[in-house]
Amino acid sequence: MIEIEGITKRYGETTVVRDVSLTIAPRTVTVIVGTSGSGKTTLLRMINRLVEPTSGTIKLDGEDNRSLPDYELRRRIGYAIQGHGLFPHRTVAQNIATVPTLLGWDRARIEVKVTELLTLFQLDPVAFGPRYPHELSGGQQQRVGVARALAAEPKVLLMDEPFGALDPIIRAKAQEDLLAIQKHFETTIVLVTHDMDEAFHLADRIAVMDKGEVVQYATPAEMLVKPATAFVESLIGAGERPFRLLAIETVADAVEPGAAEGEAIGSAATQREALSTLLWSGRKALPVVGPDGAVIGKVSLDGLVQRAAGPT
């Protein structure tokens, strides 16, 4: 649990973050969004004290983050940044081993952890461990960056636009991987981005920042239905709202009794994907299959249209 209480950061006359209070539940993904200069990165960096707040406190599991030296705090918190920040003179394995080495783990334990993480990120430990970062593709470098952040099994992972430098296809894959890894390690993730699609895709809760203040902190669905300010509304994009709403929920929630013709869709797909398939194939309904492959009902165009409607 991360409790941010009345945090303010001023640089001289300018206030970058103004009296922000947030409580971030353990084992969730919280995404902080906002335009550039909104203070979102500064807020993130105050959690691991790369920036010291002017006033206010941040508690991790009830403990003030100033109760230990800043470098010890940072060894306990994973940190991944845009452009990965890998050390170019160290191999992939050495990069991942950075924090465990600082913590003084023995070599065997470090080796096991590095192998585990590389495997988890679909990088062959034998082939990739001894390589240098510049020998990797952008997507691979980014995965190594996240692996390094997770190496000491931190409870909290801070990510600053981690996928900003990736092309759309690799970015989508990286997002899926991140969600899988979050479930695997049960890490609390705080991620900063300016990409609303990314925010809606990853977040359990979204905090929208504008001019140093948090203007809304809510689940994606709440935010879509009741945007707190005109700024939030414009950030979501008025034209995108029904589609974002459908993208949050899975087909399983929209299943109706009955049968339909043609190719089926899995119940784990999003309702937006179902809508897209319906429109593209020109059908009125799709059969829905459960995880075991058995047909459990149908999803209809009319049903989805009703679900996508905002409050009147």
Place this chain on the structure above:
Amino acid sequence: MLRLPTLFRLVAFAVLIAFLVQPQWFEPLLRPLVQENAPAIYNQGSLLQLTLLHLRTVAIATAGAIVVALALAILVTRSSGAEFLPLSRSLVNIGQTFPPVAVLALAVPIFGFGEKPTLIALFLYGLLPIFENALTGLTTLPPSIMEAARGTGMTGRQRLMKIELPLAMPVILAGIRLSVVISLATATIGSTVAARTLGEVIIAGLQSNNLAFVVQGGLIVAVLAVLIHDALQAAERSIGSRMGR
């Protein structure tokens, strides 16, 4: 497979060693440069010994310059030492603008004739390139890497030793290379105040109007400078290429 430039260097090195160990083999080559009856090969001391003493003088002076220049550069790039940056810059610049000959002239009355004035002159003259390069290397590190180093929980000292110095090393080495090459050439003037360097050979040649002495003294210094320059450059490249530069 040896490339042609590498082959050239190996040949140059072999010829240099041969000349230092068996100078009389080369006597016929240098004979046309001298008048009747004058010696064509330096005969007032061992060329090998002078070369080793020359290298020793340069090595001691450069080692001193590396320690001081690097320590200064590290000090002024820490947040606590930033205010000393202008001061150390001026100090190091004075060392460079003072001609080594003038340093010798000033140092001899204090330290007497011999190696010491030369060491001081070379040390002062060698500071600037090492300091400026170390400063450039340490202040132009990629921000994302420095951010990551802080973010992983390295202390200031760990960042310096594990990240900053290794990453700046190619640039620092380039400064050392410049300094060494300048010192190799400048050390010859030390022989005007009785330091034992290859300058002795050149000065002896000038005094007795013996062109062969001047040529052999000059060539040994030149070949040494080229070979050491190339060796250090190869070291820079191999470090740099590992980092993908």
